[in-house]
Amino acid sequence: MIEISNTEEENVQILKVIGDVDASSSIHLDSALAEAIEKNKNIIVDLGQLNYISSAGLGVFMSYLKELDANSLKLVLSGLNEKVFHVFEILGLDQLLTIKEDLDKARAELNEV
Numbered sequence: 001m002i003e004i005s006n007t008e009e010e011n012v013q014i015l016k017v018i019g020d021v022d023a024s025s026s027i028h029l030d031s032a033l034a035e036a037i038e039k040n041k042n043i044i045v046d047l048g049q050l051n052y053i054s055s056a057g058l059g060v061f062m063s064y065l066k067e068l069d070a071n072s073l074k075l076v077l078s079g080l081n082e083k084v085f086h087v088f089e090i091l092g093l094d095q096l097l098t099i100k101e102d103l104d105k106a107r108a109e110l111n112e113v
Helices: 026-038 055-063 065-070 082-090 103-111
Strands: 002-008 012-021 042-053 075-078 098-100
Touching: 002 026, 012 026, 012 055, 012 103, 026 042, 026 055, 042 055, 042 082, 042 103, 055 065, 075 103, 098 103
Parallel strands: 012 042, 042 075, 075 098
Antiparallel strands: 002 012
16 A cells, blocks of 8 residues: 655655555556646655555556656656665666655756756
8 A cells, every 4th residue: 555645846746655556556656647747747756655666566657758758857766765776776777767865866856957
């Protein structure tokens, strides 16, 4: 189960994901990302309180890469714990997705655009 909170800043939509993202809860992550993209804002996904992510959850992030690029939007993941980051790293997703240590560094990444 996950809990997603949504915060809007000037040109950024921040999604905070808490809990576990598995096959059944990845639907909520998918909906939250789709809504953020609809608002045509850059997106930070704060994963500081994410405990576990399944392949379905990883697939959600990957499924939006082309759409983000087509809309000139950026997606930055932040705050991954070591265990979760290791999953991204093993699959090479750390090379495809922008991952920053914390929310401040994620914001800085978007401000460089």
